[in-house]
Each structure stands twice: as C-alpha cells, then as structure tokens.
Amino acid sequence: MALSDAKLRALKPAEKIYQAADEGGLSLVIHPGGTKTWQYRYRIGGRGAKQEKVTLGNYPDFPLADARAWRDDCRGLVQRGVSPMALRRGDPTPATASPAVMEMAQAFRAAWCGDVMARERAEEAKAQAASTVQTFAEVWYSEMVEPANSNPRNIRRVLDKDVIPAIGGKQVSEVTVTDVLAITDRIKDRGADQMALATRNVLKRLFSYAIAREVATFNPAAAIEAKFIATAKSRDVALTPDEVGRLLRAIYRSSMKRAQKLALHLLILCMVRKSELIEAQWDEFDLAKAEWSVPAERMKKDRPHFVPLSRQAAAMLEELRGLAGGSAYVFPSTHNMNQPIAHSTLNVAVRSLAVDVRDFVIHDFRRTASTCLNEAGFNSDWVEKCLAHEQKGVRGVYNRAQYASQRRDMLQWWADFVDAQVQDTGGKVIIGPFGKASQVA
Secondary structure (H helix, E strand, O other), X not given: OOOOHHHHXXXXXXXXXXXXXXXXXXXXXXXXXXXXXXXXXXXXXXXXXXXXXXXXXXXXXXXXXXXXXHHHHHHHHHHOOOOHHHHHHOOOOOOOOOHHHHHHHHHHHHHHHHHHXXXXXXXXXXXXXXXXXXXXXXXXXXXXXXXXXXXXXXXXXXXXXXXXXXXXXXXXXXXXXXXXXXXXXXXXXXXXXXXXXXXXXXXXXXXXXXXXXXXXXXXXXXXXXXXXXXXXXXXOOOOOHHHHHHHHHHHHHOOOOHHHHHHHHHHHHHOOOXXXXXXXXXXXXXXXXXXXXXXXXXXXXXXXXXXXXXXHHHHHHHHHXXXXXXXXXXXXXXXXXXXXXXOOHHHHHHHOOOOOOOOOOOOHHHHHHHHHHHHOOXXXXXXXXXXXXXXXXXXXXXXXXXXXXXXXXXXXXXXXXXXXXXXXXXXXXXXXXXXXXXXXX
C-alpha cells in the first residue's frame, strides 16, 4: 500500500534496518539509529538487467510529495536509458542521447543533484561530529550510565579526566588498541594501576554500546586482556592489627614528606576516602571542637559527612596547619598552593615503602578499620556511619541518627588501639609532636 504522511510519522526504528515501500520503486529505508532515507530502485534494460538504486535524502527533510516528484523524474530518465545514479555521481550523459534526453538529464541535475549532494555533505559532516568519542560518550553516559547506576560519578570522572582529553576528537570507529593502551599507560605512570584497569573496563562498555548502535564494528578495549594492564586486586583485604603496626612504623621510618606520613595515618584513623582527605580545606574543620564537616559535593553519595576527630587526629591536623603554609588546603601541592596534592601522590609514597605487609591499596584502610571495630564489638550502625555508608530498605529510611557521641568514643578507642600497635616494637620509631607522646618505643 502507498505511504501517507501519517504512516511515515508512525515508522519507528528497529534493531535492524528495514524498508517501507511506496509505489513505483520508491521506498523509505529506516535505520536502527532513527535515520529515514528515500531510495528508488530501478533496472535499465528490463527485468533481466541488474537492479540499481539511488538515494534522495532523508525524511522529513524531503517530504513525501518531493520524494514522489523525484521518483517520477528518475523513472523518466530510466525509460530513456539514463541512470539517475550515474547523474548523481557526475557521470556525463551518453553521447548517443537525443537533445531532449540531454535536456531532461540537465534539468534533473539542476533540480535534484546539487541540492541533494549539498544536503548529504552537511549530513555527513553532522554525522562525523556526532560520532566523535566525546559526543558519543555523552550519549552513552546519558542513555546507559546515568539511568542504570546509583553513583555514576566514577565513570564521569574517568571520561572527563582520561578518555576525552586523549581521544575525544577521534571518530569512534577510528579508535585503535594503541589509543587505549596509551591511555592506560599514562594512568599507570601516575601509579594508579587499578584505575588504569577500571578505565579500560569503562571503554569496553562504551565501545560495546557503539557496536550495538552501528557506530563502530570493533571494540579496541575488549581486544586488550585485563591481565595485560593490571592484575585485579581482591577487595577483601583487611590488614591485621600487627600489619597496621608494621605499616605505620615503616611509614614513619621512611623518607617520605612529613605531611604524607600524617595523611596516611589520618586515613587509617578517620576512615574517610583518600579523595575526601587530600582535597580537604581548612574551613571544613573546627579543631577547637575536634570536628570535621565534609561538604556534600566532595562525598561519593552527595551527602554531607560529619567526622568526630580523636585527640591524635586533631593534634596531627594542628601540625599540618603549620606545614600548609597558609594554603586553604590541608595538603597543598608543592607546585601550586591553591591546589591539593595529586591523587597519585600517596599511592606512589606507599609503593616506595619497604614493609613486610601483604598486597593492599589505600582504600583497604577503611575495610581494616571496619573489620577491627566490628570484631571489637562496636555497633555496626556506628561503623557504617563512620564509613558514610547509607543503609538501604526500611531500616535506612528510619535510621537517620548520626551517633555523634558514640562515634567520637569509638574513633578515640580506635586511635588508641592503633597507637598500641605502633608501640609494639623493639626499636624506636620517631612519630612526632602529636598525640600522647613524641616518641614511641
């Protein structure tokens, strides 16, 4: 049956390309991405001849009436032995053609070819822009990541920090394995092997979507096995009390900067994430009250977080205020006092340690504290609140308590417990002028 404007508007894309036929060889081709293109099929020389096809442009840029007028002009040329596709390519009209046919071909070029080719060039340029990594990544993020992830900020950070600056201007279909390796190698050079692996996994998902949307035919990230980037680390590492003591003794005996030693110690005592500590600013602290209020925009779940400070933690921060040199940041960069230290700084410092402790990452400090506190019999709600973990379900809805006094007592117990592990050594470890003593034997 012939097409109508109502039928055309009702046509929806499917997983595969399909056609909706009109009459006289005219049809509309519907692509999975939603593009709808007019097409005319014909044979010059009768049924036994090879079928050819020519395209006009997209609907609704060319409405149904225009498409039928174009089809009729194409049919007139075919009946006279002239290929519309050849005219579109710019081929000359056959020398044997009569003057009337030559005039018809010239009119066809004037009416359709120039306009269509100009539109096609514009559409091609538009398609090129739409299929760059940056533009396509935004589509993938809004359509697939945000709706399906309760916390998509980690993926957003990967795209903004490492992917788009490196290959954002490239066509998705032109990204190679070498491009992906260059990105992961740069991340590993920062001392963040696990982040390099996570970035490869994000790219793998992005290109899988690109293949499904027919923007690419190859997944360069999937071609790289994870083991060639980094070995995935178990997320079940919790250091024993003895390992905590050995680690801190190694930290204070090392040649790393004093502020870095205190930062690693504070991560163990305060149970916060690394980014929450190294990006901290002095206006978040009330050291007189031994309180730290982390603003929502710096928290993983976009909720403000309150940290009661133990005596040791407050003393360390007093020392750090002197080391900060007037910067607004607790841990200012040595290159720019108006910025915090890089995220890789503490990772590099830890990797330089000579310490007999099993493989761990800084994030495992949180699990270590949680494990020790739960084993010591503290209320799990207090522990989860220190970790800024929000409970789900009915219990989470009704349990909004901050447990401020309980958490303060618990974190003080934890700081004293950690002190005890450091003291359990036969040699001297110079820790510094904070806490209960300047020297631990």
